[in-house]
Amino acid sequence: MWWNQFRNLKDDRGSTLIELVIAIMVAGVILVAVAIGIMSSIQQTASARYREIGTTLAQEGIEVFYKERAKLGWQNFVTTYIGVDYCVNEDTKAIESPPCVVITQLSHDFNRSILVANNGTVIDVGVTVEWTAGRNKPDPTDPNSRPSVTFSQKFAQTY
DSSP: OHHHHHHHHHOOTTHHHHHHHHHHHHHHHHHHHHHHHHHHHHHHHHHHHHHHHHHHHHHHHHHHHHHHHHHHOHHHHHHHOOSOEEEEOTTSOOEEOSSOOEEEETTEEEEEEEEEEEOSSEEEEEEEEEEOOTTOOOOTTOTTSSOEEEEEEEEEOOO
16 A cells, blocks of 8 residues: 555656756757857957948048158148048048048948147147947937047157
């Protein structure tokens, strides 16, 4: 008699179903965690790619001023670029007045603006490239709502 009671305790007809449900839940949690990790990685890769493009565009803006300085000579360079905002066109050959041309790469718009500060002996050129990140729309009242890169270069007369 006690043997029959012991056999009834070992009867685990429903436990396989419970184990299956728990295993599916654990697998689901693991799959969700992996999916979140992959999505985060894709977003970080895209962000790094946009920053790379922004950095390249900013560097190109600085290089145009190097070429202008070599082409014009120091005196003409100092008198031509007097502390104003400038733009470099998309093919990076000419320096223009605003409004700046929007440069589109990888389906994103990049805005490159250049601020020149000239005190007569040193010209400080700052190039800022901004872009819209993903689906987020920038807040026009918040200057930090758009991702950007800024390069700055001081030009001085060499003797």
